[in-house]
Amino acid sequence: MDFQDFLRHQFAHIAIGEFKPGKFEAAKKLYEEAVSTYSTGFKGAYLLQEPGTDKGISVIFWESVEDMTANQSEVYQSILKKMMPLFAEPPETVVYELVCEIKPKE
Numbered sequence: 001m002d003f004q005d006f007l008r009h010q011f012a013h014i015a016i017g018e019f020k021p022g023k024f025e026a027a028k029k030l031y032e033e034a035v036s037t038y039s040t041g042f043k044g045a046y047l048l049q050e051p052g053t054d055k056g057i058s059v060i061f062w063e064s065v066e067d068m069t070a071n072q073s074e075v076y077q078s079i080l081k082k083m084m085p086l087f088a089e090p091p092e093t094v095v096y097e098l099v100c101e102i103k104p105k106e
Contacts, residue, residue, distance in 0.1 A: 010043055010098040011062045017091025019054040027086045031058065034079040041067020054088070065095060 019027050028047060035045045041063035048057040062068040084090070 011065050011068065012096045012098060013058075013060045013062065013068055013093065014096060015058040015091040015093045017056060018088045019056070019086050020088050021054060023086040024049060024054045024056065027056075027083055030079055030083040030086075034076055034083070035060070037073055037076045037079070038071045040070065042071065058091075061098070068095070 028049075031045075031047050035042075038045075038060075043061035043063060045058070045060045048059070050056065060068075062071075
């Protein structure tokens, strides 16, 4: 790893939404299926659920915005089409740049 690696920041694709009542589990399975299609530049994914609700937040980390875009394959798009009817309304999506990372001391 050289100095330039320390200057490069990851990006996070954030989606915040609510599924129709009782549809969170079905959406979770599709989410896992969609994430399994990712390859180059994929750094990790988290799906958070507000306890007792069908509200959730997806956080997917990427090496670059270009990698994120490149991973939106036909298979991914097909899975996303299956997921969209499960939402109560379309999710809010935003891309953020990771500018500070603080890890616990070991």
